[in-house]
Amino acid sequence: MMKAGFFDIDGTLINVMRQQTQITAPTRAALQRLRAAGCKTFIASGRPKAYLDPELLDASLFDGYVLMNGALVLYEGKTLYHQPLPKADVKAITELCEQRGVEYILEGAEHTYLRRDFLGFEAFYQSIDVDTDLFVREFDVSALDIGKMEFYSTEPMGGGLFQKLLAWPGLTGVMDPYHKKNLELYAKDITKGSGILHALEALKIPVAESFAFGDGVNDVEMMQTVGLGIAMGNAQPAVKEIAKAAVPSVDDDGVAWGIEHVILKGDA
Numbered sequence: 001m002m003k004a005g006f007f008d009i010d011g012t013l014i015n016v017m018r019q020q021t022q023i024t025a026p027t028r029a030a031l032q033r034l035r036a037a038g039c040k041t042f043i044a045s046g047r048p049k050a051y052l053d054p055e056l057l058d059a060s061l062f063d064g065y066v067l068m069n070g071a072l073v074l075y076e077g078k079t080l081y082h083q084p085l086p087k088a089d090v091k092a093i094t095e096l097c098e099q100r101g102v103e104y105i106l107e108g109a110e111h112t113y114l115r116r117d118f119l120g121f122e123a124f125y126q127s128i129d130v131d132t133d134l135f136v137r138e139f140d141v142s143a144l145d146i147g148k149m150e151f152y153s154t155e156p157m158g159g160g161l162f163q164k165l166l167a168w169p170g171l172t173g174v175m176d177p178y179h180k181k182n183l184e185l186y187a188k189d190i191t192k193g194s195g196i197l198h199a200l201e202a203l204k205i206p207v208a209e210s211f212a213f214g215d216g217v218n219d220v221e222m223m224q225t226v227g228l229g230i231a232m233g234n235a236q237p238a239v240k241e242i243a244k245a246a247v248p249s250v251d252d253d254g255v256a257w258g259i260e261h262v263i264l265k266g267d268a
Helices: 025-036 087-100 119-127 156-166 192-203 217-225 237-242 254-263
Strands: 004-007 040-044 064-067 072-075 078-082 103-107 112-114 148-152 171-175 182-187 210-214 228-231
Touching: 004 192, 004 254, 025 040, 025 254, 040 192, 064 192, 072 192, 078 192, 087 103, 087 148, 087 156, 103 119, 119 148, 148 156, 156 171, 156 182, 192 210, 192 217, 210 217, 210 254, 217 228, 217 237, 228 237, 228 254
Parallel strands: 004 040, 004 210, 040 064, 210 228
Antiparallel strands: 064 072, 072 078, 103 112, 103 148, 148 182, 171 182
C-alpha cells in the first residue's frame, strides 16, 4: 500500500531560530530513502510557495506541497486545490493596516506581495534567507487572489489591531507567542489537515496510510488528520499531547531518526 508523508518546515526540517536554514545531510538522505521505498512526500507549511528555498522544491525530495496552511495544494507541479480569501476582506484589512501603521504581506499561489516601504518585514525575511527579490512590490490589492496574510507591528498586538483581525468573521490565525508583534491570518475552514485530505483524495491514498512530522500549533489539525502524527522533540505541548509517536528534536535530526526508526522500520 502506498503511503504519504507530510513534513512541516520550521522547527521540523530546519531551525531558523539557530540559523539552520538548510536540510541536513542525514535528513536529505532519509527523505530520499523514504521516496525510494515508494512513499509520496509532501511539504506541509504555513509558508507560500515564494518562501520555499530551492532545496525544498527539489523533486528528488518532495512530490508535492500543502501550503499557506492548506489554502494551496500542489502535486508534481499541478494545482490540486486552491482557495483564496474573499477579496473584500483582504481589501478592508489592508486598509485598516495602513491606517494603523501595521505592515502586511499578501500571499498568493505563485507570488508574494510586499510594499516597498515595509522594511520591518523585509529585514526579517532576509534574516532567515528568504529571497525578498522575489516579492512583488507594486500591486493592486483588489485584483489579487490571496490565500493567507501576515502582519508585523512595532507595537505588541499591533496596537490592538491583531485582536480585531483574529475576531474577523470567517478568519482565524496565530500570533507569535513571545513578542506578539507578528500575526498570520487565514480562512477558518482551511488547515494543514484539510489540505492533506485534498492531497490524499487526489492520490487515492487512505488516511490510515499517511503520517506527518510537526512541532507548532498550526500542526495540531495535521496531527489530528493523518494516520500517524509524529511530534518533534522540540514540539509545542499541544502537538505532543495528540501525536502518536515522538522523535528527537530538529537539532538532533529528528526527522531522519523518525523515518528510519518509525516509518521504514515500523518501530513506533
